[in-house]
Amino acid sequence: MVRAWAPGRVNLIGEHTDHTGGLVLPMAIDLGTTVTATPGGDQVELRSPLEPEPAIVPLDVADPAAVSPGWARYVAGVVAELRPTPGLVGAVDTTLPVGAGLSSSAALELAVALALGFSGNALALAQLGQRAEQRASGVPCGIMDQLASAAGVEGHALRIDCTTLAVTPVRLPEGIEVVVVDSGQRRELATSAYAERAVACQVAEAALGPLRDARIADVDRLEDAVVRRRARHVVTENARVEQVVAALAADDRASLADALAAGHASLRDDFEVSTPVLDALVSRLVALDGVVGARLTGAGFGGCVVALVAQGTPLPDDLAHWRVRPSAGARLLPQR
Ligand code: GLA
Numbered sequence: 001m002v003r004a005w006a007p008g009r010v011n012l013i014g015e016h017t018d019h020t021g022g023l024v025l026p027m028a029i030d031l032g033t034t035v036t037a038t039p040g041g042d043q044v045e046l047r048s049p050l051e052p053e054p055a056i057v058p059l060d061v062a063d064p065a066a067v068s069p070g071w072a073r074y075v076a077g078v079v080a081e082l083r084p085t086p087g088l089v090g091a092v093d094t095t096l097p098v099g100a101g102l103s104s105s106a107a108l109e110l111a112v113a114l115a116l117g118f119s120g121n122a123l124a125l126a127q128l129g130q131r132a133e134q135r136a137s138g139v140p141c142g143i144m145d146q147l148a149s150a151a152g153v154e155g156h157a158l159r160i161d162c163t164t165l166a167v168t169p170v171r172l173p174e175g176i177e178v179v180v181v182d183s184g185q186r187r188e189l190a191t192s193a194y195a196e197r198a199v200a201c202q203v204a205e206a207a208l209g210p211l212r213d214a215r216i217a218d219v220d221r222l223e224d225a226v227v228r229r230r231a232r233h234v235v236t237e238n239a240r241v242e243q244v245v246a247a248l249a250a251d252d253r254a255s256l257a258d259a260l261a262a263g264h265a266s267l268r269d270d271f272e273v274s275t276p277v278l279d280a281l282v283s284r285l286v287a288l289d290g291v292v293g294a295r296l297t298g299a300g301f302g303g304c305v306v307a308l309v310a311q312g313t314p315l316p317d318d319l320a321h322w323r324v325r326p327s328a329g330a331r332l333l334p335q336r
Helices: 072-082 104-115 122-137 144-151 192-208 225-250 253-269 276-286
Strands: 002-011 026-039 043-047 055-058 088-094 156-161 166-171 176-182 291-297 304-310 321-324 331-333
Touching: 002 104, 002 144, 002 304, 026 104, 026 144, 026 156, 026 176, 026 321, 043 072, 055 072, 072 104, 072 122, 088 104, 104 122, 104 144, 122 144, 144 156, 156 225, 166 225, 176 291, 192 225, 225 253, 253 276, 253 291, 276 291, 276 304
Parallel strands: 043 088
Antiparallel strands: 002 026, 002 331, 026 088, 043 055, 156 166, 176 304, 176 321, 291 304
């Protein structure tokens, strides 16, 4: 028997920057996915209490995106990348809300890869998971979700430089808690919107070179107004990651509040991935006593809002939320 666990993630700041080699500041959380399985056989066969149909994937699967049911695509993506022998039979269980923007798919990919015997380092595990996700979903996603899940450090967020792939743990101040609030709005990331945003960034980079090195004065010279807004988001967001890293080190709550508010506004106005539901939820949260700051987290178009709150701040009962702790990354668990 083998047991493998991988966490979900919440991103504190640095949204839609990873696919341009930018800066991100996610943390692995104490909600995650466990695969318990027995190696053997010529397929990967997993059951989940959340899913009516099992994932049954032949080891020579050719097109992960064509597999059904839908959740089996992520398993198939890993099998197609890892080409394991033998297969396995087992079960998946999760404490993550599925499809809510906390990277339940990345957690599934990494737990499956570890259960199938993947033995490389955290970066290699994340890269395998990213390729599996891209093949399964068709979304040209960046490395953030999988690298946060693979490289998590207890008590710390992770500053990731998506150009060098260097991961620097950033301790969260005592007295600040991270709360994830579910908007209830669901939208598949596998829509054209994510890819469209990525293309706009590529157009900007064709004119300016890497956005990571661009200045606002350069961005202002871009001709197309939409491309200009998308690029402005990325350039200002990279700077906000550095601002939040410094503000966490100094426990500077005013600066945290400013950066999160500006980040949300930029996703709303420049990158245009927010929704009225997310905007209203952020406004409501930041008006509450004890809430330091809040913003939409993840790809947008629904999903969750992340809030930094003073330790022990209660949130209203009608808000579906999780108090999450920064946790260690994906790993094999001792057998029971
Ligand atoms: C999704 C992608 C990530 C990242 C975020 C937005 O979660 O999978 O790579 O681009 O959106 O920051």
